[in-house]
Structure formats: C-alpha cells, structure tokens
Amino acid sequence: MEWVKKLENKLSLEYIKQELLRTAFSTEKSFFTQLDPRILLAWYSYFAIVPWFIYEHVTLVGYLLFMILLTIIARVSPLILTVLSIGLAGEILLLGFIALFFGGDLSIVAPMFWLSIKLAVISLASVTVFSSINPEKFSDALLRFGVPAQFSFSVAYAYRILPTLLEEFQQIILSYRLRGLAPSKNGVLYFRKIYYYIMILIKSFYPLILNSAKRSRTTVEALEIKGFSYAAKDKRVLKMKTSYLQTSQMDWLFLLLTVCYVVIVHGLQLIF
C-alpha cells in the first residue's frame, strides 16, 4: 500500500489549510479576479438557478463545457475539484443504490446521469465565482445591492476568522495526537486508523467552539470601539467604502460573450 503512504504525505492538514485559504481569499490573479464582483454575482445568479429548469441534453452539455473552460481559466484548486467530484460520484452511487434496493432497474442510469451533469454545472459555476471573488469585494458588492451592513460585515468577518479557526483546529488535533494513542495496527483497509482520525476530528470541535466563543468577546468590543455601528447608520460612509467598485469594458464584454454563448447553445438545441 505504498500509495497510501504517498497520499498521507501529500494530504497533510497544512496542505488542506493552504488550499482552502488560497481559494477563499483568491490570492492568485486570474481573469475573474479582475471583474467587478457585482457583475460576477449577477452572472452567478443565472447559472445557479436556470440549469435546474433545463432538460435538453445538448444545452446541458453546452453549459457543462462552458463551465469546464471557465474553471480552467479561474485556476480552481485541485483539492476543491477532487472533493467536488467525490461528492458527485458518491451522490450517483447512493441514489443508484437506493433505486436498485427499492426494486428499480438499470433504466434509472440515464436520468441519474443528466441530473449529475446539472449538478456539475451549478457546482462548477459556484466554485469558479467564489474562488475568484475575495471576501472584501463580496461583502462590498452585497452592501451595494442594499443588504444590511451587519450582514455583509459578518460575511467578511467569517472569512477573516477562517484562518484563525483553521490554525486553532490544527493545534487542538495536535493536542489529541500528542497525548492520545494511535492504533498500533492499521486494520482492514486502514479501517482502525481512519476511525481513530475521524474520532479526533469530531472530538476537536468541542474545544474549538469553546475557544472561539471566548475570543469573540474582544472582537465584539473592538467592533464598537472602532466605530462600526457608527458607520452602519451612515449612508455616506457606505458610498466611500464601496466607491472603488467600478465596472469596466471587460465586465460588459464578459457578459456579452456569455449571452452569445448561451444563445448559441440554445439555438443548437433547436437544430438537433
């Protein structure tokens, strides 16, 4: 089982942390990070909703190809893509298994396949957009859409404490490992080892939540002494904060291209 060892080396907690942060904060520049977040959100609201109501196969495949292309351009983290595909495959297997169990036959495979394509389109669209908008821009775009300041700030703040939480989580897991006893044998298919790690992961949540609850006291006070509630009442501050959000030609070009592509795909459906 040499590959398990290799995987273990590669898939360290540190690696997962790095990849998640890279995704959440869009630290690398790509085509999408230069777009106006409002345009991206508007674009996303189409691709998150409309595919649910599309049943034509050619259109779905067209959408999927488009999304794959965009995912490549956005340089989405391989970790996220792996998790995504495991999720999709698991979902197909699970539904298939349930259908067979309740007396279905292989005729369900085709509709299941198309459902998965639909899900893939929507998930890829989400991944592309959210790994390309950094949290600040996201929250400012929400502000401009008229969402209350408290809500948009909590979105930004959730992102802000993400690294702190990950760090803390890593430390607590380490505490368990340093003081606990790992199973001496791996067990069948690494079962024992996997069970041991999963138990640690679950147990670590309790200390994590208690520690974060303690931290939040200072944070709430800090918000107040930094005048956040003062700003939330002031329309002028909102304008100042978000004045950097400006659409450029590139944004409109991107929308135009999308519209053209969608029209062509739907047109092809009519021909076939």
Place this chain on the structure above:
Amino acid sequence: MTFRKPLIECRDLTFRYPGEEHFILKDLTCTIDEGEFLAIIGGNGSGKSTLCKAFNGLIPHFYVGDYMGQVKLDGVCTATTDVATLSQSIGYVYQDFQNQLLRPTAIEDACFMPLNYGLDDYKERGLWALEVTGLLDVQDEFIWRLSGGQQHLLALASAIAMRPKLLVIDEPIAQLDPHHAEQIYEVLKKLHTDYGITIIVIEHHTDFIANYCSHVMLLDEGKVLWKKETVGALNCVEDLLARNIFPPQVTQIAHSLQLAQPYPVTLQQAIQTFKTSPWKQQPTVHHLPTQSTPMVQLNNIELVYNQRQANNKLVLQNISLKLCQHEHIALVGNNGAGKSTLLKVIAGIVRPTSGQMYIREQLITKAAPEKLAQDVGFIFQNPEEMFIEDSVRKEISFYLKSRKVDNYEIHVDELLKTFELVDIQDQDARLLSGGQQRRVSLAIGAAMRPKILLLDEPTANLDIATKQHVLTLLKELKKYVQTIVIATHDMELVAEWSSRVVVLSNGRILADDTSERIFQNHSIMAAGHISAPQIVQLTTALEVPYCASVSLFIAGYLQQSERGVHVGMG
C-alpha cells in the same frame, strides 16, 4: 509650571461585575492629565483592566454591573455618551490584540476606524499610522501572515489612525522578545513626544516603566493607593513588593543593601551608584561541562516551508545539535528565528525536509507524533490549545488513561498536589486565570512522563509573581524529566534556570554556550536580538563576577564588602 488640562477625571468610581460578590473598583478617584505617559500597576485582580475599560465607556455600556460615580473623558461624561462617539478620542489596544484585528489586510485594518467615522482622508490616516509603527512594507499583507510582533504593532496602528488624544494599552510587551519590546516602547515614545498623545499602559515590567514612563499609578483592591512620578514611585519598594510587583533588579539590590534613597531605577543610575562600591573581584568564566550521553541528536536538519510555492523559505538550516541528560537548555533568539519550529521538529510535529534525528540513538526522523510522545513531551505556548477535556483532572489523566497505565489516579493526585491544582481540579481549564492555566499545562506535561520535555514560552503573558512561581515549578519538573528544552524571550529565566543556551538567528545556530558566556558576547547578543537581564548588565559594567539573580549579587556583594572591611582593619 505649565497648567495641564485633565483628560480623565474619575470621581468615586465604584463597579461590580454582574454575578460577582466583590466590588472590583471602590470609590476610585483619580485624574490623568494631558501629556502624561502613565503606567498603571497593581496585583492580580486590583482592577487595572476594569478601570481602563471605564475610560472608553465599555463600562458601563457593555458590562452591565453595579456602577456608581462618574468618569469624564476630555470633559465628556462617559455614562451618557455612547462608546462609538467616545472612541474618537481614545484608542484602546487589548491584551489579546489578535482578536481586535478585524480586516484581512494590514492597510484595511489601519483604515477601518477613520473610514467608519466617514473621514475623507481615511487612506492617508491609515498610511500615516502604518508609517509611525514601521509597517509600511507589509501594508498589503494578510494579517495572519504577520508575526506576533507585527500584529501587535498593527493593533496599535489601527488604534492611533484616528489620532486620539489618549491611547490605552493593556500589557504591551507580554509576548515579545526584548528587541521587539523595545521597538513597541520606542513607537509609544514617539507618539508621546512627537504627536502629543497621552499614553496609559498597564504594565508590570518595571524596567520599561523606569525607562519610558513619566508617572506611575498603583492600584490596590479597587482604589488608587498613590500616583507619583516614576522615580519616586519605584522607590516605594515595600509598597510594590507587598503587591507582588517587582521593582527593577537594580532597585531591588539597592533596597536590600539599604543604600541611601533615592534608589537607582535604571541601569545607568545603578552603574553610577555602584561605581564606588567596595566590591572588586576578577570575574572567572565558567565553560560548558563536558556532555554526558546524548538524549536527542540532530544532524544537519533543514526545513523548507511552502515547498510547492515560489516564495518558499528556509526556516531551519544546517541544525546539528546534541541534547544530553540532565541538561536544561534555553533556546533563544528573536520572534521568527525558528525556535518554535525547532521544538516542533524534535517533537515530531513538523518533519524536516532533510537531515536525521536520533532519540536515544534510534533514528526517528519519520515516526508519528503519537509514537514520539512516549519520549518527548511538548507544551504549547498558548495553554488553551492544550485543553481538550472539560476539567483539570481529566486533562491531566488523558494521556495516562489512553495508555491504560495502572493506578494512574494515584499519579494524577500527586501531580495535582505538586502543581497546586487540588482545589480547582473539577473546573474547566479554559476558565482559569493565566497563571493557573500555565500550571495545568505544566502538569499535563509532567503526566506524560517524557524523557525530554519541550516548552514553548512557558512564562509569556504572566505577571512577575506568577512567573516566579512557574520558575519554582520548572525546578520541580526536573524530578520527572531528564532533559528540558525551553524556547523563551525571558532572559531572567534564561539566566536563573538554564545550564546551556542555544541562540538561533534566521534558522541557524548562532551560539551554543553557558548563559554567562553568551551574555558577555556583545556581537552574538546583537545578532540574535537578545539582551542580558539588568543584573547581568550591571555585573558586566562593574567588572565583578557573573550573577544570574538579584540574590546572588547581594550575597556576593555582602561577602566581598565584609572581607574588604576585614582587610581594611588589618
């Protein structure tokens, strides 16, 4: 004499936290004038932080307790004005400053406050604050990528971006190495003299108070005992010692020797005082004793972070080290020199990129932490991160229980007694005070009965009295453990406790010797950003034998001066 305007006026301030029996502040009356650089001192629970939270209105607006009396900030009553309005003229830096950084990058956090108040020049103000604190180079960096020292400076920058009249800082240097501590105080000094900001620090490092503060206010049981100018204040040695506050080492010496007042409070003054002392003796230098059997051996350890990315960094380079039985090793160097990382490598938490590691002659470069834990114990810098159970007793027994040690309860009872935790054994460790938490973490380490114990900053964030207690407990630990390694900034701890000092700088070993020899080597101290404790600096300046602690100095001085008298008589 110029007339000074009072910035803070407290009259008969009385406060009690909800659900508490005792009043934390009792009829407290004080005035703080514009232009002061004030240190507030006092024992644990004397109400220092509570008082400062009353200055910016957090009390009574955020802590609803029993509140009586009046506080005026720049003439405005704090009880009737909201916190956000008050905060425009008072900046506040918390002790747990990491939690007050709210935005993802440095520049955004620095601009946050002026932006909230709708000031058009918010960008300039943020940049100015970063410039004053020396953070301009990292303005676009994400805050979690900053070092602890930089994060503290950033919290300071964010608090001064509004150019407040008053700045309050709770324990500014508790987690910093001597070099960064000085840096923070230099920034405060600049804000005080160049920009006219009045500064209040809650501080127990009296040597810094002596060098930087203009006034000292002593709190005791919720009252102001006195407020004096610094030299006079630090000369009230008995008042301070009675409240577990330790005056600068040189002042303690002068007091013990019953010299004429005023006692010296800074090193320079002490050198003047003792220049004419009768103690004349050639210093002898002690070398490292020959080493016994190595417990841990590191050969050419190297570590590279972020291997996959372009900005990879050599964190450890070319580390070869033998740690032997009965050695007490202090690992020193500035923040970010690689001390913690080296400890993590020895504990098996971080795997070196190249090089070999042996524990008792067994090659263990690739062993899992669980396996290594049988030989190597690791105590984190932040005790909270070690707490995984819901009571002190369970924390200590976790390791023994998971390994099914026979009669482990007896062992736990013994540890609870040694570390004075019997009364609090059923409490959740997270809710204890800093000193108690530290004791729990030491007991956890002792319970693992490791052959080698690694401690990361065991005295950070503790007041001096608790620190002294931890020092005795560390000596207690020697009973259970054969080799102890401590990574620390605390040079008094290094001088008093260690048998050997390893200096790290930029991931390399710079020196490896006794503390005595290292503290006398100026080039190493400068390169490693460390400074000798005041007592050592004094002995070096006077050219008398090396003294690691105040009591050793006094003993040597008395012995010599008695002999001097005898010689004189003969």
